[in-house]
Every structure is written in structure tokens, then in C-alpha cells.
Amino acid sequence: MARRSSKADPSGQRRHGPRDAARGILPDFQGREADIARIEKLLDHVGDGGKALLISGEAGIGKTTLLEFAQVFARQRGFRVLYMSGVIAEAHLPFAALQQAVGPILRQAEKLPQRQHAALLAAFGLGDDTTVPDTFLVALATLTLLTESAVRKPILLVADDIQWLDQPSHDVLSFISRRLSSDPIVLLMAARSDSEEAFPHWSVPRHQLSRLDAAAAERLLDAESPDLPLDLRQRFLDVAAGNPLALVELPRGERKPETGESHWVPLTDRLERAFFSRVSVLPTATRALLLIIAENDSRSIREVLDAGEVLLHEKVALETLAPAASARLIEIAAGEVRFRHPLVRSAIHQASSPVMRHNIHAALSRVIIDEPDRRIWHRMASAVGPDEALAAELDAAAARSQRRGALATAITAL
Ligand SMILES: Nc1ncnc2c1ncn2[C@@H]1O[C@H](COP(=O)(O)OP(=O)(O)OP(=O)(O)O)[C@@H](O)[C@H]1O
Ligand SMILES: [Mg+2]
Structure with a gap:
């Protein structure tokens, strides 16, 4: 059985710079130089005015990971980081995601114009006002709050999984994304690429995360699972097709080589979901x-x-x-x-x-x-059970494929 060793750095990359910082957060991190560079550039040029970017990509491609790196890079540069994430189970709770992001700076909301302040408190179920808040006022209040706060420290506002944001938080974010031009605020969002029809009116630049290239995929699989037999390693690489989640998860799946299902690679619950x-x-x-x-x-x-x-x-x-x-x-x-x-x-x-x-x-x-x-x-x-007629046909099929030299077909059929 062929075995592979891995923890060395086969990429031959010099070990400093952003890639190194990324490795500090995720030791087996591979590839993504251009993606990281784009995010660093946004952070480094925040003094020139605010920017928004929507990172999109398939499930498990590495969007959240990249957002995590962005948060670390931003803190290293003295940013205040605010974070929200869409969650399916909370998609019906108005302003749930926005509260997550704005909570840490809510105390500063006291300086807002009174109507904005009241709207924000009402949105989060605070204060005395029990009427449904006006989303426009809440959006305006959030924007004012962010821009006031950014005077002291630049802000990175991260919004992950925006396909699952509750509708009012989605609307507020969309409003903010169009009004960042003059403030030191970077808005970084991530969404699954299959959900983009949910944001038809967003004019934010998009950054598509591609699958890892073959060399990076191999390095990740070998780092995660150094002892795979070569044939299984190749099957995992084929099925994962450059998807990091799959490269991490496939080797953790239950293996049942003895069953008739052995041509399917079992997925872990996380991958299946x-x-x-x-x-x-x-x-x-x-x-x-x-x-x-x-x-x-x-x-x-x-x-x-x-x-x-x-x-x-x-x-x-x-x-x-x-x-x-x-x-x-x-x-x-x-x-x-x-x-x-x-x-x-x-x-x-x-x-x-x-x-x-x-x-x-x-x-x-x-x-x-x-x-x-x-x-x-x-x-x-x-x-569903033994069938003699079928067995005879099967013999004939196997013989036919053998005659054609298709030995593999014959073996599979038998
Ligand atoms: N470039 C990479 N190198 C190594 N591992 C990676 C890389 N990118 C992501 N991973 C790993 O792959 C897994 C999936 O990544 P992540 O959760 O960031 O994907 P995602 O795009 O956010 O997925 P989802 O659409 O389900 O939210 C994680 O375990 C992460 O650590
Ligand atoms: Mg994610």
C-alpha cells in the first residue's frame, strides 16, 4: 500500500507575508494567493474611501475561511471588526443578523438623531416603542452609527451567508453597500453562488472563489490524510474536484469497500448537508x-x-x-x-x-x-432477489464485453 507523507511545504513558497498569516490561522491552508491579495488591498486602501465586495462560491469552497482571514488581517491593521451571519433558523426574525453586527457599538447610538435612535432600539426589541420599525430609518441609523464610529477606527463589516439573512437585515445591508464611498469602511460579504438571484439589485463588485487547482488540492488532501492508499486518494481528488470541504471531509466518511455500493464515495453528514x-x-x-x-x-x-x-x-x-x-x-x-x-x-x-x-x-x-x-x-x-433469467442474461453480457476486450465491464457485471 503506497503511503504519502505531507507536513512539509511542498509548494516551496517563502514562509512570510499574508500566506504565512493564513497558515497561522489554518495550518493546512492552500492556494488563494490572489483572493487574499484582493482582500488585503481593500483593507490597505480604506483611507481612499469605503468599498464593498461580495465573495461568492459553491458550498464548502472556502468563503467563511477567507472571511476569517480578513478579520484577522483587519485587526492586525487596527480595524474594528463587526460581524453578522445569516442563519436559516433565524431568517424569519427581523433584524436578528443586524443586531449581531451592531450590538458591539450600540452604546454609541445615543448620539444619533432621536428618531433614528428610537428606530434602532425598536428594531432590536429594546426601548419602549413596540411598533414595527421603519426599515429605512433603521438603515439610516445603522449607516450613521458606522460612519461616526469609523471616524475613530476604520471598520470591517463582515456578513457571511447573506443568502440566509432575515429580510430587514438584508435590506439594511443593501442600503449600506451603496453608500460607503466616503468613509473608511470595508464591507465584505459572502454568499453561495447558487443563491445570487436573491440579490438582483445589488451593484456590489463580486469576487468568485474558484475551486483549488490540482496541486493545491493534492497538498490539502495529503496534509489532512497522509496515509491514503493511492487509488482512494485519486478517487477523493476526482470527487472533490478542488472543493476544500470535500478534501477535508471525504477521508472522514465511512468506507465500505465490501458492499456493492463501493463505487460510490460515502459523504459525511456535513458534506451531504x-x-x-x-x-x-x-x-x-x-x-x-x-x-x-x-x-x-x-x-x-x-x-x-x-x-x-x-x-x-x-x-x-x-x-x-x-x-x-x-x-x-x-x-x-x-x-x-x-x-x-x-x-x-x-x-x-x-x-x-x-x-x-x-x-x-x-x-x-x-x-x-x-x-x-x-x-x-x-x-x-x-x-430484489435471485433471478435465473437475469443471471443467464448477465452471463451473456459478461461474455460479450469480454469478447470486446472490455474486461473491466465483465468483472463489474459479474
Ligand atoms: N484554501 C484552503 N486550504 C485548506 N483548507 C481550506 C481552504 N479553504 C477552506 N478550507 C477548509 O474547507 C472547509 C470549508 O471551508 P468554508 O467553511 O470556509 O467553506 P464555505 O465556502 O464557507 O462553505 P459554506 O458554503 O458551506 O458556508 C473548512 O474546513 C476549511 O477549513
Ligand atoms: Mg461558510
């Missing part, structure tokens, strides 16, 4: 088609739609897939469909029940006409 969350909100028929795409061994849209009709007993059209395409889970082109990230496929597979998977394979075996080997494979995957 991260990549399945967008699926769970889709319409039932769309989810059924996604399950079919996940279990199918071809990219044909025709097959997916045909199998969908068998499975759902109703007419299914390409539009049924539209919500999944809008959520950026899949890509459709030239009669083919594929997941944008292999982890979505794994998460969908893992979240489905064995009975559902059986039904999907049965549906696929009914719609695949011209490829007997594939049809038999799906029939096999849908069989």
Missing part, C-alpha cells in the same frame, strides 16, 4: 429526475425524461429540470445533462432510499432499448 440543501427545496418531480440523473450511467436527457415518465406515471418535459438548472445544480447542453459538481451526485445518491434507487434502475432498464449491456446492468441493480 452542504451539497443536498439545494436539492431538498426543489419540486418533487424535479427531484425525481435528479435522482435518475444521479443513478444513470449515461448523460442522455432523453433517457432521464423517459425514465421519469415511467417512474412518476405522468408526462415529464425538459421544463421539469429547469428549477435544477436555475439552482445551478446541473448543466444541460446538446441533449446531455450533467451535475455541475460530482458531490451533488453523491449527495443525491446518499440521501435517496434503497427502494427508490431500485425503482429508478427498473425505470431506466425499461427505457434503454438499443444497449443491452446497459439495460441488463440497470435490471441487475433493480433486482
Whole structure:
């Protein structure tokens, strides 16, 4: 079994500067030089006026990590750091996120004009006023408070997961983001890239976090899991596709090499949650088609739609897939469909029940006409017990693939 050692610095980077600071926070931190440089530049030029930046990227790509670095870099430069984060469970609580950020400087609100002060207190459930506060007044009060405070110390306002902000906090942040030009305030936000339609009117510059390149991905996996067998290491690299969360989490998943499911890489709960969350909100028929795409061994849209009709007993059209395409889970082109990230496929597979998977394979075996080997494979995957006729067909399929030299297919089928 091949083993890899790792804790050295194979990148050969000089060990000082921002990368070094990043490593101090997260020892196995890899890549991201350009992303860090962009954030440092924002902080270093805060004297030229306020700026806002929205960092976007897929689940687990490293948005929160980058925001954490930004907070450390900002404190090193003498900034006051204010922080809020959208939380699904609090998305229905008005001003919950804003209170998190403004809480530490709320005492200074006493100097605000009286109506703004009262609105802010009412927003946070403080003071005597029990009427619903005017969001515009709260936004104005927050902006005044920030700009007054920034006179003494520049401010970094961090807002993570803004796709899950409660609506009033979202509106206040949007208001502030357009009015930062003359004050030493940096507003750094992060959102999942599939949620960007939630901010159609935001004119803030965006910074897309890309997947780690192959070398950085390898360094991260080797640092986290130095003892992986080479074949497993390669599978993790393939499935992770440069996603740091996956590179950290995949080796922690339960391994079941002895089961018939061994071609699927098991995901930890954290990974499954991260990549399945967008699926769970889709319409039932769309989810059924996604399950079919996940279990199918071809990219044909025709097959997916045909199998969908068998499975759902109703007419299914390409539009049924539209919500999944809008959520950026899949890509459709030239009669083919594929997941944008292999982890979505794994998460969908893992979240489905064995009975559902059986039904999907049965549906696929009914719609695949011209490829007997594939049809038999799906029939096999849908069989619930021993079936002599199926076993004979399987022998024939294995012999056929052997004749074609496709030994691997034969072995898998047997
Ligand atoms: N460049 C990197 N090098 C090494 N590890 C990283 C890197 N970026 C992120 N990680 C690790 O990957 C994991 C996921 O990162 P993070 O939580 O920042 O992702 P995220 O984009 O905020 O995800 P989500 O969309 O779920 O909020 C964390 O464990 C983090 O430590
Ligand atoms: Mg995050």
C-alpha cells in the first residue's frame, strides 16, 4: 500500500507575508494567493474611501475561511471588526443578523438623531416603542452609527451567508453597500453562488472563489490524510474536484469497500448537508429526475425524461429540470445533462432510499432499448432477489464485453 507523507511545504513558497498569516490561522491552508491579495488591498486602501465586495462560491469552497482571514488581517491593521451571519433558523426574525453586527457599538447610538435612535432600539426589541420599525430609518441609523464610529477606527463589516439573512437585515445591508464611498469602511460579504438571484439589485463588485487547482488540492488532501492508499486518494481528488470541504471531509466518511455500493464515495453528514440543501427545496418531480440523473450511467436527457415518465406515471418535459438548472445544480447542453459538481451526485445518491434507487434502475432498464449491456446492468441493480433469467442474461453480457476486450465491464457485471 503506497503511503504519502505531507507536513512539509511542498509548494516551496517563502514562509512570510499574508500566506504565512493564513497558515497561522489554518495550518493546512492552500492556494488563494490572489483572493487574499484582493482582500488585503481593500483593507490597505480604506483611507481612499469605503468599498464593498461580495465573495461568492459553491458550498464548502472556502468563503467563511477567507472571511476569517480578513478579520484577522483587519485587526492586525487596527480595524474594528463587526460581524453578522445569516442563519436559516433565524431568517424569519427581523433584524436578528443586524443586531449581531451592531450590538458591539450600540452604546454609541445615543448620539444619533432621536428618531433614528428610537428606530434602532425598536428594531432590536429594546426601548419602549413596540411598533414595527421603519426599515429605512433603521438603515439610516445603522449607516450613521458606522460612519461616526469609523471616524475613530476604520471598520470591517463582515456578513457571511447573506443568502440566509432575515429580510430587514438584508435590506439594511443593501442600503449600506451603496453608500460607503466616503468613509473608511470595508464591507465584505459572502454568499453561495447558487443563491445570487436573491440579490438582483445589488451593484456590489463580486469576487468568485474558484475551486483549488490540482496541486493545491493534492497538498490539502495529503496534509489532512497522509496515509491514503493511492487509488482512494485519486478517487477523493476526482470527487472533490478542488472543493476544500470535500478534501477535508471525504477521508472522514465511512468506507465500505465490501458492499456493492463501493463505487460510490460515502459523504459525511456535513458534506451531504452542504451539497443536498439545494436539492431538498426543489419540486418533487424535479427531484425525481435528479435522482435518475444521479443513478444513470449515461448523460442522455432523453433517457432521464423517459425514465421519469415511467417512474412518476405522468408526462415529464425538459421544463421539469429547469428549477435544477436555475439552482445551478446541473448543466444541460446538446441533449446531455450533467451535475455541475460530482458531490451533488453523491449527495443525491446518499440521501435517496434503497427502494427508490431500485425503482429508478427498473425505470431506466425499461427505457434503454438499443444497449443491452446497459439495460441488463440497470435490471441487475433493480433486482430484489435471485433471478435465473437475469443471471443467464448477465452471463451473456459478461461474455460479450469480454469478447470486446472490455474486461473491466465483465468483472463489474459479474
Ligand atoms: N484554501 C484552503 N486550504 C485548506 N483548507 C481550506 C481552504 N479553504 C477552506 N478550507 C477548509 O474547507 C472547509 C470549508 O471551508 P468554508 O467553511 O470556509 O467553506 P464555505 O465556502 O464557507 O462553505 P459554506 O458554503 O458551506 O458556508 C473548512 O474546513 C476549511 O477549513
Ligand atoms: Mg461558510
